[in-house]
Amino acid sequence: MTSRMHAPHTxxxxxxxxxxxxxxxxxxxPLCGYSLDEDDGTCSEYEEILERSDLGWMIFQFFVFKRFCSRGANPLHVMQxxxxxxxxxxxxxxxxxxMRFTLEVPMNRWERLLPKRCxxxxxxxxxxxxAVISGDFSSPEIEREYTCPSC
Known part of the structure; x- marks a missing residue:
């Protein structure tokens, strides 16, 4: 029995x-038929899901998402x-x-009180x-425009 305890296992x-x-x-x-020869001890599920090439894209998405959501844009519209x-x-x-984008954002207190032009x-x-923010991905400037209630 002691020899079985010290036998290599996984x-x-x-x-x-x-x-x-x-x-x-x-x-x-022997229980499920999964091949253990290919498994080198690392967690291969995460390697398949997150490849190194996807990391740059995920960082880009995070900063774009953070930039628009900090201005009050709807997260669903940002993801679209x-x-x-x-x-x-x-x-x-x-x-x-x-590519141009246009996102509706809420007005802050000062914007609600000040006169605006449609x-x-x-x-x-x-x-x-x-209030609407718009621009394109090639320029860092984001334009803020207003539309009146009748438009």
Whole structure:
């Protein structure tokens, strides 16, 4: 019995059962048939999910998401803009740099009190309306425009 305790063993990543290496059938787990020869002890699930090439894209998404959400944009709309940008990058990278975005954002207290000019009809208004940020991914400037309640 003591020799069995010191025998080399491992845990099968598929069925999570303790398997002794001398019990393997052709390098596979005798309980579920999972191949243990390919497993080098690292967690391969995370390696498949997160590749090194995806890391740059995830960082880009984080900063774009943070930039727009800090201005009050709806997170769902921000994710839609990011996925639209990702689709354009895969099809035509030059068009992706010029992609325009428009997101509705809430007005802060001062904006609600100050008079604003509608970007569509040119009328001046004080209360109501919407604030919209727009721009493209190639320039760092984001334009803030207002639309009156009638537009």
């Amino acid at each position: 845990t099968c990543p598929s069925c999570h059962e303790e398997v002794y290496l001398d019990e393997l059938v052709g390098g596979r787990c 803009v990011i996925s639209r940008y990702e689709d354009l990058v895969q099809c035509n990278p030059t068009d992706a740099e010029k 970007s569509r009809c040119g009328r001046a208004f004080i209360s109501g309306g919407k």
